[in-house]
Amino acid sequence: MEIFKNEIEKYSPINSIKEWEDFSASLSLKEAAKRDTIFRQTDICDKVIYLLDGIAASEYNADDRNIITRFFQYGNLCSNMESAATQSIQSDNVFAITKVRYVEIPFDSFMQLYLKSNEIGLFFRKKILEHLVEAKNFLSIKTSTSTEIQYSFLENNYPSLIQHTPSKYIAAFIGITPEALSRFLKLRSTS
Numbered sequence: 486m487e488i489f490k491n492e493i494e495k496y497s498p499i500n501s502i503k504e505w506e507d508f509s510a511s512l513s514l515k516e517a518a519k520r521d522t523i524f525r526q527t528d529i530c531d532k533v534i535y536l537l538d539g540i541a542a543s544e545y546n547a548d549d550r551n552i553i554t555r556f557f558q559y560g561n562l563c564s565n566m567e568s569a570a571t572q573s574i575q576s577d578n579v580f581a582i583t584k585v586r587y588v589e590i591p592f593d594s595f596m597q598l599y600l601k602s603n604e605i606g607l608f609f610r611k612k613i614l615e616h617l618v619e620a621k622n623f624l625s626i627k628t629s630t631s632t633e634i635q636y637s638f639l640e641n642n643y644p645s646l647i648q649h650t651p652s653k654y655i656a657a658f659i660g661i662t663p664e665a666l667s668r669f670l671k672l673r674s675t676s
Contacts, residue, residue, distance in 0.1 A: 486512055488537060489588045492560070497607040508598060508605055513589040517541075517581035523563070524579040530568035533595045535612075536561050539585030540650055544657070545577040553658040555623040556582070556646050562612045564592070582650055627658075632669050635659045 486509045490499065499505045515534075517523050523541060524530060541557040554577065557563045565575040569592040599609040626638040636659060639647055647655065656666040 486514065486588070489535065492535070492537075493605055493608040496611050497604050499604050501604060504598075504602060504604060508594060511591050511594045515587055515589050517585040517587070519581055519583055521581045521585075522578055523581060523585070523587075524565060524575055526575050526578045528575060529572050530565040530575050531592050532569075533562055533564035533566075533590045533592060534587040535590065536563065537586045537588060539587075540582040540646060541579055541585050542582050542654060542658075543577050543579050551657050552660065553654055554627065555620065556643065556650070556658070558643070558646060561619070562609075562616050563587075564595075582654055627660075632659055632661060632666075633673075636666075636669070636673075 489512065490505065490509070493499060517539075523534065526545065536557055536559055538559060541563065542553045543555050543557070543563075544551050544553045546552070557579070563579060565577075567573070568575040595609060598606040599613070600606065602609075622638075622642070626635055629635055636655070639655065639658070652666055652670075653663045656663045659666065661669070
């Protein structure tokens with residue numbers, strides 16, 4: 486868990502050894518293989534994860550198509566906070582696009598520190614703000630019907646995501662078929 490402690494200390498030093506020891510005892514280091522489900526749509530969320538490595542995505546099914554709503558990568562918190570807080574089922578699945586390594590944090594521990602800690606909690610509060618801004622950016626770009634605008638958003642803001650994510654997932658995010666994405670990229674490269 487030293488790697489996670491180092492991540493936290495980039496935002497705020499951890500001066501309370503007891504707080505860290507109590508918190509780290511509740512953590513689990515996990516891995517998900519490519520296409521493994523991390524959060525299942527039909528379950529109630531009871532944890533928050535922090536991605537240490539790899540790419541994950543949030544998806545739901547509509548009209549027999551998988552729609553990707555956003556991507557998660559190194560440094561992202563990922564959870565369905567509404568599901569955890571209200572004990573209701575989640576609205577979508579989160580799955581690993583590549584092999585993913587992450588820290589699993591019980592939701593109760595997360596909330597306790599989020600609300601009451603000035604060290605680890607400060608890290609969580611800053612990460613939640615980053616998460617909200619990023620979620621808003623993904624939501625805003627999803628409202629565009631232009632493949633060019635959506636692809637450029639990913640290309641400009643998440644170049645490593647474009648590089649390491651199979652095109653079928655990029656296409657599912659944009660809302661087109663993989664073949665249409667291939668045609669788009671071919672036309673784009675000849676322009």
